[in-house]
Amino acid sequence: MSTRHDITLTVNGERVTRLVEARRHLIDFLRLDLGLTGSHAGCEHGVCGACTVRVDGEIVRGCLVLAASLDGAEVTTIEGLSDSGEVADLQDAFVARNAAQCGFCTPGMVMAAADILRHHPDATRAEIREHLSGNYCRCTGYQAIVDAVESTLTARKEGVR
Amino acid sequence: MNDMPTPASIGLSREDLPNSYIGRSVPRPNVPKLVQGRATYTDDVAVPRLVHAAFLRSPHAHARIVAIDTAAAAKVPGVVRVFTGADLAKVCDPWVATLEHLKGMKSAPQYPLPLERATWQGEPVVAVVADSRAAAEDGVAALAVEWEPLAAQLDMETALDPGAVVIHPALGDNLVFTRTAEKGDVAAAFASAHKVVEATFVTGRHTGVTLEARSILADYNRAEGTLTVHHSTQAPHMMQGVFAKQLRMEEGAVRVICKDVGGSFGIKVHVYPDEVAVAAMARIMGRPVKFVADRFESFVSDIHARDHRIKGRIAVDAEGKILGFDIDDRTGIGPYSVYPRTSAIEGNQVVNLCGGPYDFANYRCTTTVVFQNKTPTCQYRAVGHPIATAVTEGLVDLAAEALGMDPIEIRRRNLIRDDAYPYTSPPGMRFEGLSHHAALAKLLEMVPVERIRADQAEQRRRGVHRGLGFASFIELTNPSPFMYGIGGARISAQDGATVRMDPDGSVVVLSGVTEQGQGTDGILRQIVAHGVGVPVERVKVITGDTQTTPYGGGTWACRGAGIGGEAALQSAIALKQQILQVAGTMLQAAPGSLDIVMGEVVERETGRARMPLGELGRIVYFRGDTLPKDLARELVQTRHFITKEYPFAFTNGIQASWVEVDVETGIVKLLEHWCVEDCGRVINPLLVDEQVRGGIVQGLGGALYEHCVYDEQGNLLTTTMADYLVPMSAEMPEMHVGHVETPTNESLLGAKGAGEAGTAGAPAALMNAINDALRPLGARVTEQPFTPARILAALGRI
Amino acid sequence: MKWPAFAYERASTLQDVWRLRAEHGEGARLVAGGQTLLATLAFRLSEPSVLVDITRIEALRGVTVQGSTLRIGALTRHAELGRDPLVARHAPLLAEAVPYIAHPAIRNRGTIGGSLAYADPAAELPACVVALDATLVLASPAGERRVAAREFFTGLLETALKPDELIAAVEVPAATPASRSAIVEVARRSGDYAMAGLAASLSLGADGRVSAPRLVYFGVGNGPVLAAGASAALEGKALDAGAIAAAQAALARDIDPPSDLHGPPEMKRHLARVLTARALSRFLPAAEAAS
Structure with missing residues (x-):
């Protein structure tokens, strides 16, 4: 019976190999083993959304994923998403609208909002609110966040035309 | 040149000047790092030799600690050391949280870990330090504590009755504090009134739920004799003093650093026993110790608030003129008053604030603050305001209903006139200048009342129940030493800023106020850029380090902009004057004939560029030999600011809430929300507006969802985020924010606080909206949170 | 809280599951999406000795139609359930239920088998499979047995699953034009x-x-x-x-x-x-x- 596992996976486009404890969740793996502190542990029981990251292309709660299960997986964190430039416009919109205050929810919020940009380009304000409804923000009234996502969707659609 | 600057002379009301940043929606400089995950919260700080703490917390509301067996825990792999209360008491003194100006107030000594008894479920009792948090928790699981459960005093209503469990026998009873404010002749006013209406209001015990939990990393360096604390706090200088005093050190030997802080809302301005324990353990071990509360322990150990029951009466004459308020408030604060602000302030604020927006003569309000065996309560965003506003505005709406008067009309008839200032309220609050009627007028420009009322009538015919509710409010900001200092607490009401110019012409400001997301860094940058005359991009802001920033109180009670901002503005103006002195010498011009615009020294009259600040910096810093020997060339200035005329800078505002109540399910749908507030000079509308919205949502959360629920043994039942419901995006309404600006004359900047206005008024506006919806059905709710069960019960459906 | 110490094993086949269960006995817990199990482990209310990861067992995957029966593999994630055309056509109730289940990030991991096995009384999918008169296919070393959904849920967080069984699939009678x-x-x-x-x-x-x-x-x-x-x-x-x-x-x-x-x-x-x-x-x- 092994309590430690060698895993090799791709994180933000880089291949990493680590020996992890079986009880390590993905967020502690990212933060403690890889030094990627942009992902946050807000509740560690799957409710607040601060730990939202991508695994194999889809958003997940990082605190509800066993790091040991990710051998061969592809993980994208806020650091990788930012460096890729995929959501630079969304991030600019967050800045322009002050859609982040303390910022602790923000990486998870951006990951969830990026999911809207990819999968729901025609989302309405109500649908944006619904899609982000699992990401807790205590500081803003959510309105600036919805504004930022909505304006990014609009700008992308206009850019396409 | 040395004329006293005025708001007009420095262009505070002008947006046409090139570097007039005050009043403009300038994006905050620290948001890019937040959206890219590059911030540094306390848990992100990496230091060598770090160990991690976890706490065994009392499973009982009240119990004697018979024995603690640490042997098995000490053997758990990874565990480094185990500490009990007795271990920490050797290096750490207890504290007692009372304030001298709160007459008769009492509380008991509190240790970082208790010596004999645990007095609430969740109180930290034993600490385990290990090489990882997981291992420390394994150690906690291996601890064996023998408890003798004691009878617990849970109900605040019976806390003073004969037979109550006296939580601290040495104090004689469970009374922490009581105060009655009385003005006029209440009995006569009520006896002669046209109508008297009364109700009992309950505000639910809730808590802050900062997304970043309380976090601390303390490191004691034996070689230097210094304690360095990375701390998620609002008040680094205060905590420096606390750690020094409790650990018997010199203040100068303690450094508190807070980098990014993931929300505070008052939660992170208090002294928590587990955090002091961490500092004490670092002191003993001579190495860094970290503690980050997990969410479950946050719910039982972060301060709670708002646990009040208020009986209120209002008397009105036939024209709807308010004759008086008569209010009795009771609150339970847990087993200890929280250090150093104390837990009597919230009740005291209720006494100070009830009836606040209105002009009336007769007032009686009593608060009774008692101990109980629950999590301690203390100051949380908009301390006392949502309670006082709900009672006041609930009663005003009841009076309007009794009179058959429109809720807007009764407010119009009673709000303090805009030309009545200065004004002293019945409980003695002094208002420098408020704008209730202007705010009401502005609100009515924004809220389509006629259209809403027509829709309401139409929907009612279809069995859909919608309601519109209003709430006027006042908010206490910019506190002077009258809040805490006069009571003996080492809580600074003044604040300082140092502004300097570096060789490249860039400007650095170091401030004693702190940033937890409000935008402190952003507004300080704007203020200093405006004051010195440089582009905002050329200003760097440094906050949150007791070793480098001027001494100050930090950020709480809406003082960041009004106090810290003014200190920064004064420093910036002084630096500009000094730069112009040097420039005048270099350019052989009278300093008064020069100005600084967008980083260039220019001729004041013509605007002709004379010298970039970078060139001036080059000469001052590298070719000082070319300057006259006696020229003062320190390009750095520090100013401190404190309010002097008024104990507090009150602000005001009014909110409106438009809701739909599903009378079959009791679910309240928030349709739209409006807020007009007057925080004096608005430095950055973008920041103020979303901060107001965030405050509204926090108020709506407390009114609809958030509730710390206990069982009959005093166990908190709502210890997960699936049980303690916070407001989320799907249910929150679109919110419209408007402003009236009545700058305070206490400062050049004229800014008052804005951060608590939303929270102060939202619950009352929502309550009145729900009751407006329910009125045709004969139902009314006054107990928060307004859950489906309570609404259905009020409707008689269950 | 941090999860208690446990071991982790990955099963590639059902045979692996039977073997690991035989080795570890009651201390072994199956984990698929983990959206309930891993959340509850953070309370440290149970301390399994080993988590057996079943997510890569091919036999538990897939949505197919056989005659008038829709077969949904236990590892089908909520998000997949919500967008699967066969589910939408033959068991629209399940598709309609998906948006009610937590939030997108949870739906990307959580599985129908996990939801049914955990049997939360307030969860949507257990009620849906009973309403649809579905049949649960339970696998064990002895083979498969079928249990009507209405008989599967036996009490608070309790099911008819025997210690050596797991949910392999759900079989739903396909909707007819008369179905509502x-x-x-x-x-x-x-x-x-x-x-x-x-x-x-x-x-x-x-x-x-x-x-x-x-x-x-x-x-x-x-x-x-x-x-x-x-x-x-x-x-x-x-x-x-x-x-x-x-x-x-x-x-x-x-x-x-x-x-x-x-x-x-x-x-x-x-x-x-x-x-x-x-x-x-x-x-x-x-x-x-x-x-």
């Missing part, structure tokens, strides 16, 4: 577990009469509650206000809700009545004509 289904619930916030909910399924004949009605309530008992009385009150009736009222009245004897943090039992009874009308009203001739 709806899920409605009352939750405080989007994605929360319901204070009360109803998954309803029935057939509407050409004559407008109801047959095979199955009203299954959730959040009101120890598990999904198939309301026998309320369902019987509809059988053979033309669906109208009277029939709905009869079902509401009969419901009183069908459910015996506990109190919880949201309110007393009477609140849940009341909500169940309200939901009964809201779900059934969708199948009224006027409502169907309007949609």
Whole structure:
């Protein structure tokens, strides 16, 4: 019976190999083993959304994923998403609208909002609110966040035309 | 040149000047790092030799600690050391949280870990330090504590009755504090009134739920004799003093650093026993110790608030003129008053604030603050305001209903006139200048009342129940030493800023106020850029380090902009004057004939560029030999600011809430929300507006969802985020924010606080909206949170 | 809290599962999406010795139609359930239920097998599979057995799963043109577990009469509650206000809700009545004509 596992996976486009404890969740793996502190542990029981990251292309709660299960997986964190430039416009919109205050929810919020940009380009304000409804923000009234996502969707659609 | 600057002379009301940043929606400089995950919260700080703490917390509301067996825990792999209360008491003194100006107030000594008894479920009792948090928790699981459960005093209503469990026998009873404010002749006013209406209001015990939990990393360096604390706090200088005093050190030997802080809302301005324990353990071990509360322990150990029951009466004459308020408030604060602000302030604020927006003569309000065996309560965003506003505005709406008067009309008839200032309220609050009627007028420009009322009538015919509710409010900001200092607490009401110019012409400001997301860094940058005359991009802001920033109180009670901002503005103006002195010498011009615009020294009259600040910096810093020997060339200035005329800078505002109540399910749908507030000079509308919205949502959360629920043994039942419901995006309404600006004359900047206005008024506006919806059905709710069960019960459906 | 110490093993086949279970006994817990198990481990209320990861077992995957039966592999994630065309066509109730389940990031991991095995009384999918009269395919070293969904849920967080079994798939009778289904619930916030909910399924004949009605309530008992009385009150009736009222009245004897943090039992009874009308009203001739 092994309590430690060698895993090799791709994180933000880089291949990493680590020996992890079986009880390590993905967020502690990212933060403690890889030094990627942009992902946050807000509740560690799957409710607040601060730990939202991508695994194999889809958003997940990082605190509800066993790091040991990710051998061969592809993980994208806020650091990788930012460096890729995929959501630079969304991030600019967050800045322009002050859609982040303390910022602790923000990486998870951006990951969830990026999911809207990819999968729901025609989302309405109500649908944006619904899609982000699992990401807790205590500081803003959510309105600036919805504004930022909505304006990014609009700008992308206009850019396409 | 040395004329006293005025708001007009420095262009505070002008947006046409090139570097007039005050009043403009300038994006905050620290948001890019937040959206890219590059911030540094306390848990992100990496230091060598770090160990991690976890706490065994009392499973009982009240119990004697018979024995603690640490042997098995000490053997758990990874565990480094185990500490009990007795271990920490050797290096750490207890504290007692009372304030001298709160007459008769009492509380008991509190240790970082208790010596004999645990007095609430969740109180930290034993600490385990290990090489990882997981291992420390394994150690906690291996601890064996023998408890003798004691009878617990849970109900605040019976806390003073004969037979109550006296939580601290040495104090004689469970009374922490009581105060009655009385003005006029209440009995006569009520006896002669046209109508008297009364109700009992309950505000639910809730808590802050900062997304970043309380976090601390303390490191004691034996070689230097210094304690360095990375701390998620609002008040680094205060905590420096606390750690020094409790650990018997010199203040100068303690450094508190807070980098990014993931929300505070008052939660992170208090002294928590587990955090002091961490500092004490670092002191003993001579190495860094970290503690980050997990969410479950946050719910039982972060301060709670708002646990009040208020009986209120209002008397009105036939024209709807308010004759008086008569209010009795009771609150339970847990087993200890929280250090150093104390837990009597919230009740005291209720006494100070009830009836606040209105002009009336007769007032009686009593608060009774008692101990109980629950999590301690203390100051949380908009301390006392949502309670006082709900009672006041609930009663005003009841009076309007009794009179058959429109809720807007009764407010119009009673709000303090805009030309009545200065004004002293019945409980003695002094208002420098408020704008209730202007705010009401502005609100009515924004809220389509006629259209809403027509829709309401139409929907009612279809069995859909919608309601519109209003709430006027006042908010206490910019506190002077009258809040805490006069009571003996080492809580600074003044604040300082140092502004300097570096060789490249860039400007650095170091401030004693702190940033937890409000935008402190952003507004300080704007203020200093405006004051010195440089582009905002050329200003760097440094906050949150007791070793480098001027001494100050930090950020709480809406003082960041009004106090810290003014200190920064004064420093910036002084630096500009000094730069112009040097420039005048270099350019052989009278300093008064020069100005600084967008980083260039220019001729004041013509605007002709004379010298970039970078060139001036080059000469001052590298070719000082070319300057006259006696020229003062320190390009750095520090100013401190404190309010002097008024104990507090009150602000005001009014909110409106438009809701739909599903009378079959009791679910309240928030349709739209409006807020007009007057925080004096608005430095950055973008920041103020979303901060107001965030405050509204926090108020709506407390009114609809958030509730710390206990069982009959005093166990908190709502210890997960699936049980303690916070407001989320799907249910929150679109919110419209408007402003009236009545700058305070206490400062050049004229800014008052804005951060608590939303929270102060939202619950009352929502309550009145729900009751407006329910009125045709004969139902009314006054107990928060307004859950489906309570609404259905009020409707008689269950 | 941090998870307690445990070991991790990955099973690639069912044989691996049987072997690992044999090795570790009761200390072994299966983990698929982990959205419930891993959240509860953070409370340290249970301390399994080993988590057996079944997510890469091919036999537990896939959505297929065989004759008039829709077979949904246990590892089908909620998000997959929500966008699968076969599910939408043959078991629209399941597709309709998905948006009620937590939030997108959870739906990307959580599986139907996990939801059914955990059997939370307030969860949507257990109620849906009972309403659809589905059959659960349970696998063990001895082979497969089939259990009707209504018999699978045996008590609070308890099921008919034996220690050596796992859920391999769910088999749902494919919807016919006469089939009607709806899920409605009352939750405080989007994605929360319901204070009360109803998954309803029935057939509407050409004559407008109801047959095979199955009203299954959730959040009101120890598990999904198939309301026998309320369902019987509809059988053979033309669906109208009277029939709905009869079902509401009969419901009183069908459910015996506990109190919880949201309110007393009477609140849940009341909500169940309200939901009964809201779900059934969708199948009224006027409502169907309007949609």
